[in-house]
Structures are given as structure tokens and as C-alpha cells.
Amino acid sequence: MSIELKMPALSPTMEEGTLAKWLVKEGDTVKSGDILAEIETDKATMEFEAVDEGVIGKLLVAEGTEGVKVGTVIAVIGGEGEAVVPAQAGTGGGEKPASAPAPVAAAPAERPAPAPRKADPAVPAGTNMKMSTVREALRDAMAEEMRRDSRVFVMGEEVAEYQGAYKVTQGLLEEFGPQRVIDTPITEYGFAGIGTGAAMGGLRPVIEFMTFNFAMQAIDHIINSAAKTNYMSGGQMRCPVVFRGPNGAASRVGAQHSQNYGPWYASVPGLVVIAPYDAADAKGLLKAAIRCEDPVVFLENELVYGRSFELPELDDHVLPIGKARIMREGKDVTIVSYSIGVGFALEAAELLAAEGIEAEVLDLRTLRPLDKEAVLTSLAKTNRLVVAEEGWPQCSIASEVMAICMEEGFDHLDAPVLRVCDEDVPLPYAANLEKAAIIDAARIAAAVRKVCYR
């Protein structure tokens, strides 16, 4: 009986990968534990091991094929002594020359990331654009700033030799060397303190947390040491440090690894808190954060790292901190969001457009200082507002935006402001429960219909 070998999922967020290399050929006998192939995920190159014994029949996906979806049949193993059944399986179809493995056409890349529909006015009109993932944009931002200023260095767990747990620091060690790209032991409290102290001592540290969940161990230095020192010293002692890393729910990693800390840090005077959505903002704002004289918490999102967006081809793409951005213009209602929530909001706007509701999507981009003016200006235009936030509802950015609308935008409101947040529970593991706990476009669209009385 033949066994189908399927493209494996090798990370919590992997949806597709590159079949980099076959290490077996048709006709080879393999046993459990033999390495069959090398597969590149968005994070790393992984070895794919055999679990079953048998003879390699057909290799259905050629090496070098990119964008192979998880679950695609990539080869067939025949039982011992069995004739190999030429495969019908596989997404590439059956008719192909028997002599060579037929490459499977790369599956269409994951559905395109919901992209802004309105150009960022901060980018000069007519600028050439190229496609870039958020991951590459962040790396390029760090590399450019490191080239520009020798005081900038990157420190964190697995940032150097491993090339970044999420590959965000890929290639930096090679270019800048171990003096400026520094692997730490697993010791968040300690290296957050060292980074903060180095900033007090005049350097420009970029401190990576593997995820912001682990920064809970270090939050004392972020708040008590970094955020408050300039004030406590009467402006004498600055602390230009950047704390960055993925924030928010990832995928199926359970409650301790899935939390949005945006509201926590955004409540602290003395910090700048940035949470970009697309590649252009990730790059332009990380560069701004590194140059900034104040301590910055820079919240990324693992699920967005691999998404591709247009990125302006500028020598020095730096964006202003503290300015929200209209991602899509609309006249009927405003959806305020940030980080991954912007993607859901843009999807919702698309759904709503089909129903005749023109939603304006406002990406806050910076959570502190919060661009109140942009929120109120959009509210004055649409008179209805929904906040979408991938995070808990209580004491959230959503509650803050609602308070601003009540305090300063009441006269413009034609309906109560609603918020769409994650469910008020620790994030569950089970796929169905996790899905039910996290915001999505449908829920945002439903809230918009409510405030539009539709």
C-alpha cells in the first residue's frame, strides 16, 4: 500500500513553504528517521524526516518549488517490495513524463494581505514601490540605521547566529559582526536592564524580545527604568532604547504566548508605543523609533511578518511617530484599528462596500502618543465609529478611543461607538475555540452595520 507524503507544517504559522532539496531519489529505500528533504519555512530551513518505511515512489514536487501549500502531496512511498504506483495524487495532475518529477505549479500564494487603498501622504507621490514582507522591511530598517549610526546595536535571544527566532534579524550578524548583533542568554529581565543601561550610557540599543509575552519578565525595566528616568532626572538622563518583537496572538500557541500588550504600555507616560500594520509603516516607523530620543516599545505581529505589501523605494523612508493613517477612505463610518486588526478592518470594509456602506479605515500606527486629532477628524466626517482591536476589551486601546469620542467628539456622534475585541478569556488552544476568541472581519462588519442602523 502506498503512503502519501504531504508538505508538513513546520511552525505554528506556516501555511506554505519551499521544497528546497530532495535528499532521496525515486527507488531509494527509506526507514523511519531518514531525512527525506529540506523544506524552507518563512522562518528556517527544516529537515523533513520519514516516519514510515518503504521505497520512494514518485517525487511529485520538484526541488526548488516555492509556495507549496501545507498538505500538498509531495511524494509517494510504496510499501516494501511493492510496485510503486505512479501517482495520481498531488496537485500537479497525473499527466507528466515518467522520467522526471514534475514540478507542481506553485500554489497561488496565500490570499493577498488586505492592503491599504489610500496612499500614505507621508510618502511623496510618484515614488516607486516594490513588494516586501513586513519581516524584510523590519530587517532593512535595522540594517539601514546600523549603517547610518555606529551607536545602534541589536541584542536579544537568537538574534545573531540563529538569524532571529522569527528571522527578522536575518543577515545582520554577517554584515555587522558580533560586536553589534548580540545573542543573549535566556534572561529577559537582565538584558532588558542591560539595554536600558546602555541607552543611558549613550548607545542606541534595539532590544528584541522573542515575543512580548516574555517581556513580562522585563517590564520593570521598560517602565520603571526606561520610561521614567527622563522625568525623574528633570530631563538630564535620556534613554533612547527600542524594545521590539512580536506581540498579540500568534497561532495555536495557547494563552501564555498569546497576548496583546499594546494597552499596557500605551498607558505609561514616558514611553512611545508603536504598532504598525504593513511593511511601509513597519520600516518607516522602526527607523523613526531607532532615531528617537525617547524609549520606544515597538509591537510587531508574527502573523503579519510574512505578508507582502508595497514598500516605497526611498533611500531613507522615515515616518512621523504619533500620526495615524487613513488606510481607506469612506464617508459612512470610521473603523479605528492598529496592527493586525487593520487587516481585518480592511477586509470588513470590502464586505461592507458590497452592501453600500463606505467605511473609512484609520490605522492608529502609534498607540502613544495617540493621534486623537485623526480619530476626531474622521469621526466628524462619518459620525459613526467602531474600534477593532485584536486584544482584550477591558482597559484597552478600544476603551481609550471610545473615551476620546465621548469626551471630545460627542456632538459628532450619530450612534454609540462600538468596539470589537477578542473575547474576554485567556486564549484557548483548540482551533475552533481560538478562532471564536479572536476578532475577524465578519464581527467588525456586524458592528459597523449596527452603528449604521442597518
Added chain:
Amino acid sequence: MAKKPTAAPAAKAAAATEETFALRSLQEAHAANKRYAASDEELLHFYEQMVLIRRFEEKAGQLYGLGLIGGFCHLYIGQEAVAVGLQSALESGKDSVITGYRDHGHMLAYGIDPKVIMAELTGRAAGISRGKGGSMHMFSTEHKFYGGHGIVGAQVPLGAGLAFAHKYRGDGGVCMAYFGDGAANQGQVYEAFNMASLWKLPIVFVVENNGYAMGTAVKRGSAETEFYRRGTAFRIPGMDVNGMDVLEVRAAANIALDYVRAGNGPVLMELNTYRYRGHSMSDPAKYRSREEVQEMRDKHDPIEGAKAELLARGVAEDRIKEIDKRIRSIVAESADFAENSPEPDMTDLYTDVLVESY
């Protein structure tokens, strides 16, 4: 068979001896040359600095009692020889210092104007932190004094960060990071030890062991009460130093700094000292006997010790009296200044939250 020794354990034992030697070598060097050979003028200077700290702190205690100083106020009385002895060994403008909340003495040891320190204690605009930091949060980046930190132990990784910056820039500076016997039980201290040793950072870790973590005697809170040994697990050599004798402190500091400046990585110094007052102004210090305090004051006081030595050397008593008199007037002046200078302007409430405008 079992009796036959194999080569491997012997080699391991030899390595262990070597390591033990390395970790104790500074202590041995210190034991061999305990006291710094100060000139009369140097010793007079140390005496003057210690008297300044003592009188300043006594005055601060008084002003606290009068309600002119608020909040938490931790006095350095009894510990003067530590800051004076250690800081006298640093190169000003090159080396950096960071400490916890018991920080007045370290500021004064830098020669920072007592007026701006006292004015900070009374929360006035002329204070070194413009009245916005208070007793626990004073800084002087001009002197490379980086505070003034209120969270117990936090200054230790911050100090390692300052040392990291010295090394990164290659400016030849060393960071001296002070913390107490209480802070020595915080986990982040050991995270900092590990990285400082791993990366050979130029830092001297200084445990000011005054015997009590607030109200908890060292032996009630610490499984290992010999703090200088606590670097062993990180291959950081330790030194056990009498913190009540300014010349012993200075001699030990020289040994530690030579070792660190040579690129060998950190040193852990334990300075055995004593605070005569409570942990803070509101601590009645009922956890120890009057006799214990009196014994330290009578037999180990760093200022009396220095004075006795000066007299024994034949330094004229008048010179000592002249110093005492001058310090009293400096401290009185600083108290007047602190009491009479204006509070911060209301607009200062909103300044210095962030450096830039967004």
C-alpha cells in the same frame, strides 16, 4: 580496580584548584596589602568627604522631621567610608557609577554641590532633578553618575548596560554598580552577573552589606551570607572588604579596578558596613539592639577611625577642627538654600515626560 586513580579526575581536580585560585586571587592580593598608603593630605580629604556626608545626612534627617523632606529618605550614616573610598579610586569623566535609593552619599562623594542635592530632597526647582526625582532619584550625567534607582536590584543590570557601553565604545571606562545585601537576593542581579562575566564587561559589582535588608538581618534572608562568594558560579572573583575603614576600601578598590581595566571582566566586592539609622526615616529599627549600634559607633566608626589616624600621624588637631567647622557651615548653607528656594513652576509638571514632540 576502583582504587586505581584515573587521569581524568586528577586533571579535573587540578583545573578546579586553578579556578579556585583565580577566583580568590584578588582577595589574596588584598590580604597581602590591606591599606592604602594615603598621604596626610589625601587622608584629610577623605575625612572631609566623610564628615560632609555625615553632617549632610544628619541635617537631612532633621529637615525630614520638620516636614521639609517627604516620602522615603534613606540615610547613609555609618556607610561613608564605602562611597568615599571606592569613588576616590575612579577616574572622573571616564568611569561611571550607579546605585540604588540610598544615594546621597555617592553624590556628595563626587563633589556635587550639596545645595542642589539638599534642594532636591526638599523638592525645589533648584534641585539636581528639578525637584521631580527626590531623595531616591538623583543623577549627574556630567559626573557620569547614573542614579538613584528605586527598584531594589534594578541598578545592577543597568550598571552592566553602562559597562557594556564603555566596552562598546572602547572608552576605557569602568562602571561601579552599588547594591545592598537585600538587593543581592534579587534574580536580576545574577542575570547581570552571568552576562557581565560572559562578555567580560568592565564592571565592579559592589555589595554594600550593612547587615539588614530593611528589617531582615542578613542571616534571616540569605542562605550564603558571604556575599563576595556569590560570583563564584559565574567565575567572578570576589573580595571581602572592611567597609568601615576608608583606606582598606581604597586599597581594595585599586586591586579591583586594575583587574577590570586589564580586560578580565567583572569583580564582586563585598563591603562590610553598617547603617546607624533605620532603613529609611520611618523605620524605628526595632530589629536590632541599641548595644549593637553603639558597639559599631564606638569601635568601628569610619570617621572617628580616620580622625584617630590623622592625629596619630601628627596632623594638627586644628586642621581637623577647621574641616569640621567648614563642613557645618556648608551643610547649614545647603539647608537654608533648600528651605528657601522656590518650588518647581507648575508648568514643570508636564516637562520632560518625553524628550521629543510628536
